[in-house]
Amino acid sequence: xxxRQHRPEPPGNDVEEDLRMYRxxxxxxxxxxxxxxxxxxxxxxxxxxFSIGSFIFGEEFYMVxxxxxxxxxxxxxxxxxxxxxxxHAFNGLRIxxxxxxxxxxxxxxxxxxxxxxxxxxxxxxxxWTLYPRIMGGY
Amino acid sequence: xxxxxxxxxxxxxxxxxxxxxxWIFMRISGLILMFLILGHIYMTFIQVSESDATYxxxxxxxxxPAWKFYDWLILSLSLxxxxxxxxxxxEDYVRSRPNRAWVKGLFYTVVALVFAFGTVGLFSI
Numbered sequence: 001x002x003x004r005q006h007r008p009e010p011p012g013n014d015v016e017e018d019l020r021m022y023r024x025x026x027x028x029x030x031x032x033x034x035x036x037x038x039x040x041x042x043x044x045x046x047x048x049x050f051s052i053g054s055f056i057f058g059e060e061f062y063m064v065x066x067x068x069x070x071x072x073x074x075x076x077x078x079x080x081x082x083x084x085x086x087x088h089a090f091n092g093l094r095i096x097x098x099x100x101x102x103x104x105x106x107x108x109x110x111x112x113x114x115x116x117x118x119x120x121x122x123x124x125x126x127x128w129t130l131y132p133r134i135m136g137g138y
Numbered sequence: 139x140x141x142x143x144x145x146x147x148x149x150x151x152x153x154x155x156x157x158x159x160x161w162i163f164m165r166i167s168g169l170i171l172m173f174l175i176l177g178h179i180y181m182t183f184i185q186v187s188e189s190d191a192t193y194x195x196x197x198x199x200x201x202x203p204a205w206k207f208y209d210w211l212i213l214s215l216s217l218x219x220x221x222x223x224x225x226x227x228x229e230d231y232v233r234s235r236p237n238r239a240w241v242k243g244l245f246y247t248v249v250a251l252v253f254a255f256g257t258v259g260l261f262s263i
Contacts, residue, residue, distance in 0.1 A: 052191075063192070066191065092172065093172065
């Protein structure tokens, strides 16, 4: 194999640096899911603050919005929000463990599968608990 | 954004004190939010139905200053945590400097308005 000449990296190309740092395997998916779940939760939060906070415009305004959320697609959506929050919370815990302990990085892969397991369990628990409510519409 | 795997790396990589402080803030607020929000979801979604979250129920709940404080803590910590997380994403994916400036400006404005709206809502009753 011939030696390949190294070109200097273009400055400030963070996205490519990201891809190189996390290329392939669990670390990349953990990072990507953490970002996506975080942005999704933020979008939900902004809506949530507006729709719950809308009670300051009076009962009628609040209830018009709120009755829409009683429809089943929103209830199913909340199960996904729950699972997303659980993933983001426990993966965040995994990040903290990696940052502040000596053994964290060595076990990051195993911890990630643990996080996935906890998230799936939370999804299943929420879905199981809410199933009669979604079906019955109460 | 700091791309460190350990606290020592983070300190070495941070260009400014502010950047390092945000890095630390994300970890501490995340840990607190974990309990606040998982508790909030359990109490207001798993235990009770959406049908129970009527206007009267919300107003009654917020009559208690402890719930006001609980909700306001979630509001402020999660908006700061979320805004800083989104800032990391914007800095990573919005490549041109002028675009980044107005995307950030617009985004921070929305977050500030929602924060003001939520705070007024919590403490106006």
